[in-house]
Amino acid sequence: MVTKRSVLKFGGTSVADFEKIKNIGNYLKDRVNNDEQLVVVVSAMGKTTDVLLENVGMLSAKPNEENLALLLTTGEQQTISYLAIVLHELGVSVKALTGFQAGIKTMGHHMKSKIQDIEAEVLNRNFESHDVLVVAGFQGINERGEITTLGRGGSDTTAVAIASALAAPCEIYTDVAGVYSTDPRLYPAAKRLDVVSFEEMMEMSALGAGVLETRSVEIAKNYNIPIYLGKTLSDEKGTWIMPKEDILEKKAVTGVALDKDMNYVTLSYPMYDRNLLEELFIRLEQGEINVDMISQIVNSDGLQLSFTMKDTDVNQINEIFSGLIGRFPSLVYNVEENYVKVSVIGSGMRDMSGVASKVFMTLLNHNINFYQVTTSEISISYVVNHENGQLAVEQLCQAFEL
Numbered sequence: 001m002v003t004k005r006s007v008l009k010f011g012g013t014s015v016a017d018f019e020k021i022k023n024i025g026n027y028l029k030d031r032v033n034n035d036e037q038l039v040v041v042v043s044a045m046g047k048t049t050d051v052l053l054e055n056v057g058m059l060s061a062k063p064n065e066e067n068l069a070l071l072l073t074t075g076e077q078q079t080i081s082y083l084a085i086v087l088h089e090l091g092v093s094v095k096a097l098t099g100f101q102a103g104i105k106t107m108g109h110h111m112k113s114k115i116q117d118i119e120a121e122v123l124n125r126n127f128e129s130h131d132v133l134v135v136a137g138f139q140g141i142n143e144r145g146e147i148t149t150l151g152r153g154g155s156d157t158t159a160v161a162i163a164s165a166l167a168a169p170c171e172i173y174t175d176v177a178g179v180y181s182t183d184p185r186l187y188p189a190a191k192r193l194d195v196v197s198f199e200e201m202m203e204m205s206a207l208g209a210g211v212l213e214t215r216s217v218e219i220a221k222n223y224n225i226p227i228y229l230g231k232t233l234s235d236e237k238g239t240w241i242m243p244k245e246d247i248l249e250k251k252a253v254t255g256v257a258l259d260k261d262m263n264y265v266t267l268s269y270p271m272y273d274r275n276l277l278e279e280l281f282i283r284l285e286q287g288e289i290n291v292d293m294i295s296q297i298v299n300s301d302g303l304q305l306s307f308t309m310k311d312t313d314v315n316q317i318n319e320i321f322s323g324l325i326g327r328f329p330s331l332v333y334n335v336e337e338n339y340v341k342v343s344v345i346g347s348g349m350r351d352m353s354g355v356a357s358k359v360f361m362t363l364l365n366h367n368i369n370f371y372q373v374t375t376s377e378i379s380i381s382y383v384v385n386h387e388n389g390q391l392a393v394e395q396l397c398q399a400f401e402l
Contacts, residue, residue, distance in 0.1 A: 005127075005168045006031075009041040009137065009159035013175040014232040015079050016046035025086035027233055032092055032131045039123065039166070041137045041159040042083060044075025062315070065110040069139075069149045073099070076136035076155070084134050095130040099139035100147065104158065106140035109288055112151035114215070115140060115158075118165040135162065152312065153213025160216040164223035172212065177231040178239030179204070179211055181402035182256040186393045191402060193254065194237070197244035200254050200347050203379045207343040208259025217241065244347055252355055253346035253400040258393050260340050263311050264371070264383055265291075267321070267333040270302040276328050277305070283320045289313045293341070293374040293381060306372060308341060308383065339371070340389035343381040344396055350377055362399045368392050 008028075015021050028038060052072055056063050077098055084096035099106075103119030126133050137155025142148050150157050156172060163170035179201065180190040196204075198221035205214040211229065220227050220241065230238025269276060284291060291307040298304075309317065314335060321333045349355050359380055363370060368391060370382040384392055396402075 004035070005037045005039070005166060007039045007041065007159050007163040007166065007168050007170045009155060009170070009172045010043070010232060011155065011172075011174040012043040012046055012048070014173055015042055015083070018082070020232075021079075021082050022086055023233055025083060025090055025092075028087060028132055029090045029092050036131075037127055038132045039159075039162050039168070040083065040132060040134045041155055041162065042076060042079040042134065043137050043155040045079055045082075048075040048078070066146055069110040070147050072149055073136065073139040073147055076138050080134045080136045087132055087134070092132055093130045094132040094134060095126050096134045096136075097126070098136045099158070100141040102133070102135045102162070104140035104161070106142050106148045106150070108142075108148075110142075110146065110148045112288060113140065113142065113148035115150065115161045115219075118161055120165040123162070123166060150215075153216070156213040156216035157219065160219045160225060160227065163225050164219055167223075167225075169228070170220065170225055171228045171230065173230055173232040174211075175232065176211070177234060177236040178229050179209075179241070179255075181254065182393055182397055183209070183258065186258060186390050187256075187397050187402075190397065192237075193239050195240045195242060196254065197347055198241060199244055199378060200345055201241045203343070203345045203376065204255050204257050207257040207345065207379060207381060208261065208341060209255065209257040212241075251346055252348040252352040253344050253402065254348075255345050256393050256396045256400075256402060257343045257345060258340060258389050259343070260386070260389065261311050262308050262339070262341055263314055263317070264306065264308055264336040264339040265317065265333065266304070266306040266336070267331060268302060268304050269328065269332075270330050272298045272303045273328065276303075276324065276331065279327070280320070280324060283323070287313070287316045287320065289316055289320075293372050293383065295372055308339075308372070311337065338386045339383050340386050341381050341383055342389060342392040342396070343379050344400070345379045347378050349379075356380055358399060359396065362395050363392060366391060366395050368395075 080096040084094050087094040103122035105117045106113035107116045108114050137158040179193045182190045184190045202217045205212050227241040291309045293308040295306045368388045370384050372383040374381050
């Protein structure tokens with residue numbers, strides 16, 4: 001009699017070679033023998049997606065997104081096949097499912113679509129005859145029957161969305177033992193966190209922590225699905241991500257994030273023009289380009305606007321500005337790559353004063369210039385020169401004893 005269902009996700013480094021896939025297979029078999037049914041979401045093996053993108057680069061500088069999505073999803077389909085083969089050899093009743101076969105319906109652009117719905121009955125029906133469902137992460141199918149991808153970190157989103165649809169716990173396994181106060185590769189003394197609130201994790205992910213995809217945490221928060229983040233096949237303790245109400249101790253600052261995957265965009269125009277701004281933000285919305293840290297100045301020199309965005313959208317942003325210059329010839333813009341975003345995050349900021357001044361003084365005392373600042377209820381972010389990014393992280397972690 002099955003007493004429990006769980007959703008597990010294994011990232012690309014966890015399934016990077018056949019030996020690792022075999023070890024995961026044995027682990028899953030043990031859990032099935034303990035009366036569990038499992039949905040196992042997997043990413044493409046290792047650097048498979050990067051290799052596919054490199055191949056495409058030799059064929060086209062601007063590939064069609066529908067065709068590109070179709071290609072990239074083959075990485076995950078390889079992994080589900082390999083893992084299903086291993087489990088079958090071990091005598092486990094298993095079914096491998098693509099995103100389409102698992103009933104994952106998407107909407108939006110082919111390369112960064114969003115999950116619209118998951119047909120839980122499809123998964124429940126497959127559980128009638130199988131103990132393990134191995135599902136390809138990162139993908140789904142839109143209303144036109146076209147295969148789409150969920151963008152960077154999309155397998156996390158797949159796993160949490162399935163857990164929400166099944167009202168099951170979600171475990172995400174990767175090559176790190178949970179969530180740390182910052183990236184240990186940047187600051188080796190970083191502390192592992194036992195618990196993190198949904199809000200803090202969303203901020204950390206959005207601001208460059210890179211541990212979990214932001215949308216996955218948002219889904220977990222909306223459906224109240226706790227996430228366990230741990231190291232693959234390790235007894236080392238991981239981190240629980242859960243509602244803030246369940247966390248007793250709230251620090252002023254929980255973590256420091258560094259976002260290297262960003263561009264800093266500046267534009268100027270000799271006068272304030274509402275039509276220019278309106279058309280710019282309409283085009284950004286149509287292109288599903290997320291911008292943040294927006295700053296606008298209007299003075300005798302005209303209009304100056306700056307914002308940050310993900311570096312993966314650089315081709316789209318250049319297209320947008322090229323189109324705008326046709327209508328606004330005096331428009332001057334620049335997309336800078338030599339900047340990073342450093343952020344401090346903590347739910348305790350709501351109730352504790354002095355955090356912003358402490359951050360400011362820490363940067364000032366170490367001659368770290370910053371060019372833009374933005375705040376939320378639980379975070380403060382600074383744009384600094386690329387070469388100062390790691391130094392800023394180290395000094396802020398020391399200042400807040402992280």
